[in-house]
Amino acid sequence: MITLWHCLAVGAILFGLGLTGFLTRRNLITMFLCAELMLQGVALNFAAFARWHAQMYGQVFVIFAVAVAAAEAALALALFLTLYRQARSMDVSVWQSLREAGVPATVDPDPLPPPTAAEEEEIVHLPPAGLRPAISRKEEHAGV
């Protein structure tokens, strides 16, 4: 039979996974999703305790947590957009000049491998949108 402790264990592991991802990953979007994963672990704890005590209060807290997570998502994505406009990258280490005083800067020792031919092909090149078509008179007449 499934008891409270099983649900608490799953919630703890979800939180641990999210914490690991948040600490190690460098893509801002992945970090954001890992933070949401931690929230899910906590929400699971609340729901399990609500079930265990046969009360609604735990579920009320989960609803508040979901609402706060939605507000957080809106602000976080807006901030990511601003950061991307400035640095042209989603890498959080670009902003490491904001770190605490006295902490050495992170350096990446290994160079990145060059992109393979398949990866090069994967990139979709979209034509620029919203530009005035550069049509000369001659072509126009020729077209007609």
Added chain:
Amino acid sequence: MHEVPMEASSLSTMLNSIGPVALVVVLAVIGSSWLLPRPRGRFVSGGVTAWVAAVVILAVWLYERWGRPTSDAVGSLLFVLFALAALLGGATLVVQRNPARGAMAFAFSILGVCGLFLLLAAPFLMAVTIIVYAGAIIVTFLFVLMLSRTAGPSDENDRSREPLLGSLAGFAFAGLVLWLLHLSTPGDESASAFATAAPEWKTERKGGMAKIDEGQTGNWKESRSEGTAPEATTARAHKDLLTVLTNAERQKLQEALRRLDQAGEVLAGDLRHDREKRIEHFEAVKDLVVQVVGAAREDEMGAAIEGTLSERLLLPVHATGVSMPLYRSDPQVRGIIAQARRVRATNWEVFKQIEGQLLSERPERVTLEREIQALRRELVLLLGYGEMPARTVSNLAYVMYSEYLLAVEAIGVLLLIATVGAVAVAQRYKGEGG
């Protein structure tokens, strides 16, 4: 007291119990540090193997530790499936290089968590989570497509910060929580050892609980002066205290209800005949209820008759001389104790009435039926405690809009501010590049 050997043994039990958890944490850290993206030295197959081994060991340990004989096979199976989906999705999100695939894995994880919400009797939470996170995931997905169109490997996706130390922090946290859960589970040797290692705390708790029960203060004081309790008994007591209504009690109450529902057939015909048989039928009901909630009258020796429910949830056990700590003092237990008292009083009154009616010269059928209905109503209420309210959604709405109205309003304002703030943060000012 004789604390030194006991503390040593409890310490060794605690150390023995941490073994599997520590192994799981080490395996998970190794797997994670192999799997996290980086330019050189990523060892995917080894990492996956380590994680699978960690999950298997964890599952076996969880089963050994908290698994009970499967009385609810379908529920257990669904729980395992949903939990695996949630954990698999989360793990994929953490180690996936491609953020778009990571977002999809996160959506999978959310679906698993929503399944667990359903199993935990929270259908509204499931719906809310799916709606909110489905929207959030689609927006995130758009952001991924918009912002990360880099050719080949990139700094943000193919490098990790401190893979080993980061995973150690995360999984050591999870392992510590698991170990604490293990220690705090009632009904375990190491848990009771933990409890006896801190007798001060325990007696303090006992003293606090004693306030609930009016007539038993003297006994509580005695038990406090006695000091520590034998571990085995405490462990067994803890295990029994887990549920507010055990299966045996539930069956007895349901049997009593069934017998009350048969009252129509039993009372058929002329009430002046077969009195003995009829009284016997209702006496069986009374005895069943007395076994659970106790009797309102004392026995021949003048001692109070206590049912299993009140013995388990409230009263010290006199026979063994060991007092059980009542560690659940939540509203559910208080409610069920109050309801049990009501049933105890009603049971006695109703049986006296029925007996009197059936033995009288002119039994009144209306009075009999009214009494039976009164007892039946109280019994159904007693059975209903310990279950979630059936209409969870409306109950949730009621709680939110009565007790938490201010918080609900605050959350609404917060969402509005966040919307305005997002627009303000993301808007492009004149002259700004980009």
